[in-house]
Amino acid sequence: MTFPRLAIALLLSIALAACQTAPPAPAVQAPPGIVYAGSDGSSLANAVVIQTELKGGAGVRSEYVWLAQRYPGYKRKVQALLHQNGKAYDRLDITTADGRELSVYFDITSFFGKF
Numbered sequence: 014m015t016f017p018r019l020a021i022a023l024l025l026s027i028a029l030a031a032c033q034t035a036p037p038a039p040a041v042q043a044p045p046g047i048v049y050a051g052s053d054g055s056s057l058a059n060a061v062v063i064q065t066e067l068k069g070g071a072g073v074r075s076e077y078v079w080l081a082q083r084y085p086g087y088k089r090k091v092q093a094l095l096h097q098n099g100k101a102y103d104r105l106d107i108t109t110a111d112g113r114e115l116s117v118y119f120d121i122t123s124f125f126g127k128f
Contacts, residue, residue, distance in 0.1 A: 041078075041079050041082045041083055042082065043075065043078075043079075044071070044074070044075055044078055046065055046066070046067045046071060047063060047064070047065050047067070047071065047072070047075040047078075048063075048064040048065070049061055049062070049063060049064075049075075049079060050062040050064055051120060054079075054083075054117040054118050054119060055115075055117070055118070056118060057095070057097060057102060057118050059118070060102055060118040060119055060120040061076075061079060061117070061118070061119045061120065062119075062120040062123075063075055063076065063079075063119055063120065063121055063123060063124065064123050065123055065124050066123075067124065068124070068127050071124070072121055072123070072124035072125075073103070073121075076103060076105065076119050076121075077089075079119075080105065080107060080117060084107065084109045084110070084115075085110060086109070086110030087107045087108065087109050087110060088107060088108045089105060089106075089107055090106040090107060090108060090114075091105070091106040092104070092105050092106075093106075095118075100120055100122045101120075101121050101122050101125035101126075102118055102119060102120055102121060103118070103119045103121050104116050104117070104118050104119075105117050105119070
């Protein structure tokens, strides 16, 4: 193989590797009485929906369970309550174990204000 062909083959293999999708995120095991639905929490439109009839702090604790399973070793920075289109959301700003800064959104409508 000549040098230009080798260079093209190398560039093609690098491009193909870059196009591969990331492996799917690990499944998250919900605590008793909690059901996780929705998406990956990357935005309000993709919020993790927490469905529960439990009262008290079980819903909020389930947010931390989800984060600990999805992002082991994460550090919580800020938590904010948001309202949009008649729904309640929690936004948790975190730092992952590998140093990424993320905002993760949870739809908490099913338990918000029920104590």
